Amino acid sequence: MAATGTILVVDDDPAICVVVGEALRRQGHKVKTAGSIRERAALMDSFTPDVLITDVMLPDGDGLDGVADIIAARPALSVIILSAQNTLNTAIRATEKGAFEYLPKPFDLNELTRAVSDALGTRHEAGGAAEEGGLPHDGLPLVGRSPAMQEVYRTIARVLSNDLSILVLGESGTGKELVAEAIHSLGQRRTKPFVAINMAAIPRELIEAELFGYEKGAFTGAHARTAGKFEQAQGGTLFLDEIGDMPMEAQTRLLRVLQSGEVTTVGGSKPVRVNVRIIAATNKHLPQLIEENRFRQDLYYRLNVVPIALPALRERREDVILLARHFLERAAQEGLPRKTLADDATQLLMVYHWPGNVRELQNMMQRLAVLSRENVITGEILRNMLPMDAVPADYAAPADHLAHAVRDWARRQLGVGIGQPNRNLHDDLLAVIEPILLQEVLATVDGNQIRAAGLLGINRNTLRKKLTDYGLDPLQLRLTD
Numbered sequence: 001m002a003a004t005g006t007i008l009v010v011d012d013d014p015a016i017c018v019v020v021g022e023a024l025r026r027q028g029h030k031v032k033t034a035g036s037i038r039e040r041a042a043l044m045d046s047f048t049p050d051v052l053i054t055d056v057m058l059p060d061g062d063g064l065d066g067v068a069d070i071i072a073a074r075p076a077l078s079v080i081i082l083s084a085q086n087t088l089n090t091a092i093r094a095t096e097k098g099a100f101e102y103l104p105k106p107f108d109l110n111e112l113t114r115a116v117s118d119a120l121g122t123r124h125e126a127g128g129a130a131e132e133g134g135l136p137h138d139g140l141p142l143v144g145r146s147p148a149m150q151e152v153y154r155t156i157a158r159v160l161s162n163d164l165s166i167l168v169l170g171e172s173g174t175g176k177e178l179v180a181e182a183i184h185s186l187g188q189r190r191t192k193p194f195v196a197i198n199m200a201a202i203p204r205e206l207i208e209a210e211l212f213g214y215e216k217g218a219f220t221g222a223h224a225r226t227a228g229k230f231e232q233a234q235g236g237t238l239f240l241d242e243i244g245d246m247p248m249e250a251q252t253r254l255l256r257v258l259q260s261g262e263v264t265t266v267g268g269s270k271p272v273r274v275n276v277r278i279i280a281a282t283n284k285h286l287p288q289l290i291e292e293n294r295f296r297q298d299l300y301y302r303l304n305v306v307p308i309a310l311p312a313l314r315e316r317r318e319d320v321i322l323l324a325r326h327f328l329e330r331a332a333q334e335g336l337p338r339k340t341l342a343d344d345a346t347q348l349l350m351v352y353h354w355p356g357n358v359r360e361l362q363n364m365m366q367r368l369a370v371l372s373r374e375n376v377i378t379g380e381i382l383r384n385m386l387p388m389d390a391v392p393a394d395y396a397a398p399a400d401h402l403a404h405a406v407r408d409w410a411r412r413q414l415g416v417g418i419g420q421p422n423r424n425l426h427d428d429l430l431a432v433i434e435p436i437l438l439q440e441v442l443a444t445v446d447g448n449q450i451r452a453a454g455l456l457g458i459n460r461n462t463l464r465k466k467l468t469d470y471g472l473d474p475l476q477l478r479l480t481d
């Protein structure tokens, strides 16, 4: 049986207080609710909850303010933050204030009750919170509010105060380097260098020299001792991009450096101690490379301490318009003409496949900002920029087509028949569309009228009568493709 406790739920939406309260009471917890920071403070004086669940946007202020003080005064208390401001900033602030969990709205009730059970089970120790006001949050780079990005933000927030190795996974252009930069610039190493190296962009034979440095005369052209990326990143973060493209020999050497914390230059013999956080990234499936003996399993385990998987843009379409507007706005701030998106343009952006992910979207918006003479970007302008076969000419949803066709049909009929008061447009339209529907359904179920009637949601006798009226032969329909 899971532990039960006393819970204070703070949200200005009474519906949330009721629903969350009921769910928690059903699990055996004692629950009180409050609708504002003032009510929260008053209740906290008379009631000592084990878990505080609080919204951020409250009528009398920011629900996160004061949370660090509350935790400092009651070290055994766990705080769960609920927020509709689903940004990386909120996730980080929640973590900094010492929150046990951050749940973006709309949240899953099961997830919340699970978080409460975990909090009661853990009774986290005080001191996990970073000091107040420690980090600069302005101009946070990552845009997107999809559930998949929320998960990314939560993980980022959790790794800022430690040095665990991170492996960022995702297709090209999904923002892997941006995530690495965010972890560095928001984390405790932010005053030290962030150094990136792309394994796919360097000739294989130069990778070790680039990473570990080289001594004068180590190879032709080595005119002076040169520090490698490890030494350059001393105290900071080393971003190993496209790690899946690293040659095997270099992998062996990298593993040795990671194990020993010491680097020896190519041609050198004296090891140098290095203190760097490693963030690696790849768009390859490393387990597959391991199977093909192209990637070392031990290195994989060493790098993959905290994996962060970035979803492809087409898997989080709800972020597309937000990102598109963000890039247009950024272009405007850089002095380019301000552009907006027409409705048909946003529809087109939503259906496109985005093989190049956020990078492709960003490039397109920048090009539009520079080249388009119109201030409102229409679907037609966009269509001309997309690859020829990117979006079918009739990309609108099928139901939209049907609605369009019916409207067109009705207008034509009304146009020609306006002088005939006793027409039967309703039956005329049904006579056009109903036989098509019946034919399609019957063909799908091999002429089986019982199944067809079931799919159509009509009585079998009604179906038979309609077939007779329209002169349709169900036996022949079996052969219809």
Ligand SMILES: Nc1ncnc2c1ncn2[C@@H]1O[C@H](COP(=O)(O)OP(=O)(O)OP(=O)(O)O)[C@@H](O)[C@H]1O
Residues within 6 Å of the ligand: 141, 142, 143, 144, 170, 171, 172, 173, 174, 175, 176, 177, 178, 179, 241, 283, 323, 358, 359, 362
């Ligand atoms: N969530 C995001 N919000 C804002 N900008 C983004 C986001 N994701 C990516 N970008 C922008 O898209 C471009 C591509 O991102 P980035 O270089 O980080 O991708 P990547 O996954 O490292 O690509 P590759 O695998 O090709 O190196 C960058 O200019 C980055 O600033």
